[in-house]
Amino acid sequence: MKNHWVHKLSGYVRIKISGPYPELFVNRCIDSDIQIWDIEHQGNQVLVCSVLLDEIPRLRKLARISDCKISFLDRKGLPFVMKRLWKRNGLLFGAAGALLLLYLLSNxxxxxxxxxxxxxxxxxxxxxxxxxxxxRGAFQFLLPAPEDLQSVLTDEIEDATWIGVTKRGTTYHFQIVQKEFAEREPEADAGNLVAVRKAVIHDIFVEEGKPLVEINQVVEKGDVLVSGLIGREGEEKEVAARGKVFGEIWYKAEVEVPLSRTLYTATGNKYRVHYLHAGDFNIPIWGWNSPEFENIKEESFKSSWSIFGFEIPVKYGYKDILETKEAEAEQAVDKAIDTAKEKGADAVLSKFSPEAVVKGEKVLHHLVENGKVKVIIHYRIVDEITVKQPIIKETKETETID
Structure with missing residues (x-):
């Protein structure tokens, strides 16, 4: 019989049949459609076999007419397991109660x-x-979904722009984005915007005040660009001039660039060192005796491991130590001049505000001397050229004639 799992569900017993001609008893069981399996001889007049629990009453009737005696050796299957468990119902109820308590506490x-x-x-x-x-103490399965909580809380709390709700195990996490109210800026003192250097006006953006210059106009240092006096003549009102005026400035720079430069190229020789990383500590696990290269370049790799979404604090990594050698690279004069333009532009922009940009450059002169190229360049810089200045009122002296 191959369906042993079915027999275990319904239950079966192992019996011993003793008496004259036990084989005749087995044949009668087969003729009566009683399932018998695992038949074993244990003597001339003794057979051991397995039979379904439901077939026991019919089996007893056949035993009486066959002059055989039946004795039970073993009981197997679910009904007998349940019966044994019921005898230990205290343990069973305790385990069920513990599981129920664990479920409630975890929720x-x-x-x-x-x-x-x-x-x-x-x-x-x-x-x-x-x-x-x-x-604390509330059951999670009785609470609204996090999305519903998020919607209700965002509507209820006026000082919050957005409230995020996430459930992490037995913890509810609320993340709030508060409303930010812009602070009122204090009123600035009345004043003009004046030029801080000589320039040609490139762009004008006035928020408050009266512009006194036009695009492409040349201004000198100290000239008033945006006046803080607005209104009709004689009825002017003093305000704090606000805005930006961009001017174009010419700047001459002298830059030196060498015609040859030293490069480091890899020779192909390398050595790898393996590490275990634990926090800020590196523990070498292979490759202690690295070769002594004169010039080296290092390349590192670090991996991260995680289990069920949790990152393990110990990481594996390695470091490649590459041997390099020096190589002199010659560059043409034209290339050196282009390099000088870029180098000079960076140096010039560092002398102006972060808003400054290079609108153009012109090489005035270059000279090759002692393996270097000396380049004189004119740069066109556009930068903000205003500074705040208080309004100075002119006073007129009157003479009194007696």
Whole structure:
């Protein structure tokens, strides 16, 4: 019989048949459609076999008419297991109670975390969340979904722009983005915008005040560009001039660039050192005796391991130590001049504000001397040229004639 798992569900017994001609008894069982399997001889008048639990009453009737005696050796299957368990029902109920308690405890809220809020806003959020049922000791399966909580809390709390709700095991985590109210800037003192250097006006952006210059106009240092006096003559009102005026400035720079430069190229020789990384500590595990190269370049690799989404603090990595050699590379004069333009532009821009840009450059002269190229370049720089200056009122002296 191959369906042993079916027999284990319904239950079966191992019996011993003793008496004259036990084989005749087995044949009668087969003729009566009684399932018998695993038949073993244990003597001339003894047979051992397995039979279904449901067939025991019919088996007893056949035994009486066959002059055979049946004795039970073993009981197997689910009904007997359940019966044994029921005898230990205290243990069974205890295990079931422990599982139920574990399920309830793992579905309770044990912690409520709030991130990104002031003390008063956090207190308001905790109170509102508690009214919705989110508090320590509450059962999670009785609470609204995190998406519903997020929508309700965002509507209820006026000082929050957005509230995110995430459930992490037995912890509810609230992340708040507070509303930011722009602080009113203090009123600036009345004043003009004047030029800080000589330049040609390139662009004008005036927010407050009266512009006194035009594009392509040449201005000198100290000239008023945007006046803080607005209104009709004689009825002017003093305001704080605000805006930006960009001017074009010519700047001459002298740059030297060598015609040859030293490069480091890899020879192909390398050595690899293997590490285990634990926090800030590197523990070498292979490759202690690295060769002593005169010039080296290092390349590192570090891997990260994770189990079920949790990153393991110990990481594996290796470092390749490459041997390099020096090589002199010659460059043409034209290439050196292009390099000088870039180098000079960076140096010139460092002397101006972060808004400065190079609009063009012109090489005035270059000279090759002692393996270097000396280049004199004129740069066209566009930069903001204004500075705030208080309004100076002109006073007129009157003479009194007696």
């Amino acid at each position: 309770m809220v044990w912690e409520v975390e709030v991130e990104g809020a002031t003390a008063s806003l956090e207190h308001e959020l905790r109170q509102t969340a508690a009214e919705l049922g989110v508090k």
